[in-house]
Amino acid sequence: DVKVTQSSRYLVKRTGEKVFLECVQDMDHENMFWYRQDPGLGLRLIYFSYDVKMKEKGDIPEGYSVSREKKERFSLILESASTNQTSMYLCASSSDGLVGEQFFGPGTRLTVL
Amino acid sequence: AQTVTQSQPEMSVQEAETVTLSCTYDTSESDYYLFWYKQPPSRQMILVIRQEAYKQQNATENRFSVNFQKAAKSFSLKISDSQLGDAAMYFCAYNGTGTASKLTFGTGTRLQVTL
Numbered sequence: 001d002v003k004v005t006q007s008s009r010y011l012v013k014r015t016g017e018k019v020f021l022e023c024v025q026d027m028d029h030e031n032m033f034w035y036r037q038d039p040g041l042g043l044r045l046i047y048f049s050y051d052v053k054m055k056e057k058g059d060i061p062e063g064y065s066v067s068r069e070k071k072e073r074f075s076l077i078l079e080s081a082s083t084n085q086t087s088m089y090l091c092a093s094s095s096d097g098l099v100g101e102q103f104f105g106p107g108t109r110l111t112v113l
Numbered sequence: 114a115q116t117v118t119q120s121q122p123e124m125s126v127q128e129a130e131t132v133t134l135s136c137t138y139d140t141s142e143s144d145y146y147l148f149w150y151k152q153p154p155s156r157q158m159i160l161v162i163r164q165e166a167y168k169q170q171n172a173t174e175n176r177f178s179v180n181f182q183k184a185a186k187s188f189s190l191k192i193s194d195s196q197l198g199d200a201a202m203y204f205c206a207y208n209g210t211g212t213a214s215k216l217t218f219g220t221g222t223r224l225q226v227t228l
């Protein structure tokens with residue numbers, strides 16, 4: 001089974017802190033994604049990566065950056081956390097061979113105080 | 114840009130009954146994929162069913178089936194013989210060709226299953 005893990009289930013940070021969210025997948029997938037999930041807004045794509053060291057902006061990249069130094073790991077960075085970044089963050093991965101089928105991690109619920 | 118609309122924020126169904134969740138989308142592409150994903154409470158999101166736009170036959174996976182109307186840009190999910198374990202958020206999603214498996218999601222429908 002594909003496994004996508006995220007470093008924390010719950011995280012509480014203060015405004016202005018630098019926040020790292022880590023995601024690891026174990027199926028050698030080419031593509032990795034970061035979404036945020038908010039009630040009534042569904043999932044919105046922040047960034048995605050289709051190869052090591054490659055990244056593309058999604059629909060809401062402002063205030064975020066990403067890093068993919070190894071194929072299995074995709075990090076989301078909040079350079080200076082703000083209260084409007086309080087949300088559920090979901091990581092996903094997919095293979096080029098299975099169009100659109102993404103495998104999701106359990107999510108990180110981030111609260112910024 | 115593609116958009117996906119789920120107009121039912123919440124639905125309820127009795128156990129063993131059938132329920133249909135609605136989804137419409139907007140695209141100018143002729144070839145694409147559509148999906149329904151399920152997110153159970155406090156559990157990971159999983160793929161329920163997939164439909165390729167060039168296939169006229171509606172996809173079916175056990176108790177889950179879709180009604181794909183390409184001209185109307187409609188993609189509804191039917192759950193037959195509903196079970197308590199079907200209670201979840203359901204998201205409709207769109208993937209265009211050549212977009213590195215990037216998905217556009219709808220806002221979701223929360224399904225309650227009652228006894």
